[in-house]
Amino acid sequence: MTEELQILWSLRDLDDRLVTLETALRRYPGERKLLEQRSSGEKARLEAHKQRLHDLQLRHRQSEKDIEALQAEERKFQGQLPLVKKNEEYQALLKEIGDRKAKRSDRETDLLGLMDDEQRLQTERPTLEHALKTAETETAARLLVIAEGERREREQVEALEAQRQQLVVRLGPFIRSRYERIRVSKEGRAVVPIIKGSCGGCFRGQPPQALQEARRRDRVLNCDGCGRLLIWPPDVE
Numbered sequence: 001m002t003e004e005l006q007i008l009w010s011l012r013d014l015d016d017r018l019v020t021l022e023t024a025l026r027r028y029p030g031e032r033k034l035l036e037q038r039s040s041g042e043k044a045r046l047e048a049h050k051q052r053l054h055d056l057q058l059r060h061r062q063s064e065k066d067i068e069a070l071q072a073e074e075r076k077f078q079g080q081l082p083l084v085k086k087n088e089e090y091q092a093l094l095k096e097i098g099d100r101k102a103k104r105s106d107r108e109t110d111l112l113g114l115m116d117d118e119q120r121l122q123t124e125r126p127t128l129e130h131a132l133k134t135a136e137t138e139t140a141a142r143l144l145v146i147a148e149g150e151r152r153e154r155e156q157v158e159a160l161e162a163q164r165q166q167l168v169v170r171l172g173p174f175i176r177s178r179y180e181r182i183r184v185s186k187e188g189r190a191v192v193p194i195i196k197g198s199c200g201g202c203f204r205g206q207p208p209q210a211l212q213e214a215r216r217r218d219r220v221l222n223c224d225g226c227g228r229l230l231i232w233p234p235d236v237e
């Protein structure tokens with residue numbers, strides 16, 4: 001095997017490992033997003049819960065004010081009772097008093113319901129707070145693990161890239177630019193082995209003449225199908 005083919009063959013191995021690593025690195029943004037979604041989901045649940053409680057408390061206070069106002073009106077009508085002379089006026093006042101009493105009773109029933117709801121929300125609150133805290137703690141721990149994994153993988157990429165550069169500079173300018181160009185257009189894989197008479201990249205069968213040449217391992221061939229550089233593997237007869 002010529003030195004050029006040996007270099008290309010070594011580049012093939014480095015490039016395979018680089019492609020695998022780059023693919024692995026692409027999973028991190030998605031993983032981070034999922035983790036952050038879990039935390040923000042718990043946060044939104046707690047915020048909605050707080051808002052519901054706040055609304056209930058507003059209605060609670062309004063209800064109390066309404067009850068006080070109804071009581072005041074009732075007392076005012078009660079005060080007028082001894083002053084009226086005519087029976088119709090007296091009856092009319094009694095009717096007003098009865099009306100305020102009925103309304104007040106309804107409001108008091110509402111108020112009890114509101115207080116029950118408030119009580120229930122207050123009881124649920126610690127569970128939601130705990131869930132948020134757990135999600136945040138777990139997310140933070142998981143993000144650290146992810147950052148560490150990513151850092152290690154990026155270091156490996158850098159090391160492989162450095163090795164690749166050392167090999168690439170040893171190639172002649174013509175083959176080197178061909179290799180780099182194909183590498184860019186074929187998602188990082190420019191050199192492929194011939195496997196069972198076919199291109200290891202696009203699986204197109206190679207003509208017998210090309211196979212014979214490739215087997216001599218004295219020059220690099222191009223696949224007519226995908227344009228990749230073809231090499232008869234060193235460990236195959």
Ligand SMILES: [Zn+2]
Pocket residue numbers: 199200201202203204223224225226227228
């Ligand atoms: Zn091909």
